Amino acid sequence: MNTFPKYETYKNSGIEWLGKIPDSWELTKLGTCLTLVSKKNRADLPLLSITREQGVIERDIEDAESNHNFIPDDLSGYKVLEQGQFGMNKMKAWQGSYGVSKHTGIVSPAYFVFDFAKVIDPIFFNWAIRSKLYVSYFGSASDGVRIGQWDLSKSRMKAIPFLLPSPEEQTAIAHFLDQKTAQIDAAIVIKEQQIALLKERKQILIQQAVTQGLDPTVPMKDSGVEWIEEIPAHWEMKKVKHLFRMIMESSEKNNNHELLSVYTDIGVKPRRELEERGNKASTTDGYWFVKKGDIVVNKLLAWMGAIGLSEYDGVTSPAYDILRPKVEMNGYFYHFLFRSDFCSSELKRHSRGIMDMRLRLYFDKFGLVEVPYPSATEQNKIIDFLNINLIKMDEGIDLIKQQIEKLREYKTTLINSAVTGKIRVTNNAVDVSI
Template sequence: MTNLSGANLNNGAAVGPQGEGRESPSNFPKYPEYKDSGVEWLGDVPGHWNISPLKFSASCNDTVLPDSTDGDYEIEYVEISDVNEISGITGSTSYKFADAPSRARRMLQDGDVLVSTVRTYLRAIAPVVAPPENLIASTGFAVVRPRKGILDGAFLGYMLRAEWWISEVIARSVGVSYPAINASDLIGLNVPVPAWHEQTQIARFLDHETARIDALIEEQQRLIELLKEKRQAVISQAVTKGLDPTVPMKDSGVEWLGEVPVHWEVLATKRFFRMVADPAPENNDFELLSIYTEIGVRPRKDLEQKGNKASTTDGYWRVKRGDLIVNKLLAWMGAVGYSEYDGVTSPAYDILRPSRKLAPKFYHYLFRGKSAQQEFKRWSRGIMEMRLRLYFDELGRILMPFPPLEEQERIVDFIEEMEDKFDSLSQAASEQVKLLSERRSALISAAVTGKIDVRGWQPVVSTQAPKLEVAEAD
């Protein structure tokens, strides 16, 4: 059995607005005097702050890599997928200039801010901090560069990641598939420009406070990963070793299984599942089902984008509740699952139906485990990894544990009970990540628009280390 009581969420990111490390805009004083900024999305700003178009305090796309660049010159290329508003620049791709995409032209320097001008809804905005000389960005970015003595680069980095700025850029973008904004329109937007010493203090404050929030977010994300690993370990133990740690064991004779309870059978999959091919009738209105690696079998209408549905299900395979659906191409990645539904599915999938009494969900959990997936991969055929296919001829030969039916059902009940607990803990951690992210965004927006006065702020160093743990199995 497994004890979940040791999953500790009280690590400072915990709960409520007054929790440790949960600074809120309402915790800080306001400026003594405000004025109307004249800009709807900014509202009131401190009375002594200036408001002006960004182009008066920053330039845009100043330097580009010329076409005459030596073809052997090595660059680190940053594209939109390498950037996000929370983590900043997360990666780059090495190229020789001659082999680089034609979009690899924007030269970067410390203090610049990258703002994606295409697909702005992706929020690909990031400050550039101490970049290598060969870091080059896509022309899909506007490279905003602060003017010396007018705008601090760190302050600019936060200002252009404030929610009001991002929302305004998105709102002014045009186009359906690839909404975009012109760089000239982008730097024409009005922004607040505090005095230099206030900019640097605001940036210093946000560096400290966002680092605290980011650490708490990271703890919660790590907890989610630990719970995911723990969940898989619990399931794997249950479906290969049973629930009773005192039961005598025997060698299964199967390398990936190891020992199994002495009273379990070990059988080829074809001994208890058969593959069925039952074409759906024409003009049917059956539920269209798909198999997903993360969540198993679901009605496609529940998860697909509008307009991405099959026009007909004629010729699809009929599925009965209790069947297992196997995506031959992705079985080794977990695209196998129990169907809770009657319906139809693509003829590209195999439908496995029990040929003797068993608990299909037991095999849902077994087949989706890492050990079984590795075995599926070993038995799959194909000339390259992403083209591997697991046909039933091979799947049917793989040896699997076969406990007594009553024990299969008990194991399924146990796993479902444990999954409810894991889901509850994971959901709580995910909610904390959401709340912390919202708080981070609110704090940045409040500071760079002067809704809070941080001129007198000084960092307080906490001596209490956060705790994060998930109890081991009993």
């Protein structure tokens, strides 16, 4: 922010979270900026939604996943929200579910709709009111017994302070933030694409290693399994039930064993972190014992990657299957194999259920899946290779994620600084790259 010019003189706003503001800016209140309106009986207009992430958007009534709220047959009581007006979901204002609309349509009768009572650039207002500073402030103007059911107090909302630069400065700030945030967002998209490419390379590396080995010169043979294709000629194909046996060993009452869970993104981990957040199992009596080296299968989500090798002794839910090796192996070889994208598709095919989120992988089907079985010595070499190379890729992914986080932090700081006058935006600033 030090590269941007500042205003010549500042004054104390008297408000801690605003601090000093430009001398020429007006410190007013939302109540003097907005006028509540309520226009109805326009059921012919499209339905709009007011979201935390995007503000006001057109609602896709065909998308069942994004339409959790009931839509009545009679929409005559819905409020008209016109392009350029400010709309707000008063039950979720503390989350940032409000914004200036780019569309004309109708919203829930429980929402607030406002016209501007002063000369205000709608785009500037949208940037300012949706900044992190204001989103956090709306929480103090909301009441409720439970945080998910807070309701915005109209009187306290009207008292929220708002900064107004001159109309010319408002427009300059709006144009500046439009351009700068677009540049930042474009940079983030590029970095997210880089992460996707690295993750794709990881999957290719894993697939080649666990199905073809490390020596590209060895003779190959048909595995006899379509999703595996060819394997080294000296490898075997074995059914999962010939490699693992299912263990059902119940824990004793009042035990203090480590409670384990299986996650799609990180595999088998202790649930301590979840318990610290209040998501604690009421009891672990009758849970299955898990030994280090067991494969733990979340039957409901195995086809999404919720399967993996346990590095811990502990207990886990009886909803999981515990698989223990029957033959000599490096368990990490099958950890990587079972969690790979190409294997997940096969596990989904063997899962039973009506809908994707209700599919379950039972051992009677999983046990019939044929997988490669190289010698334990070769498995060890493959795992050493994967550990070295995957660590490098993960470090690269983590570095890019840190860069993305810094860009997002910069974007937040830039918006906050521009709409509170901590930096001075001029017409020349709009053309300066980030």
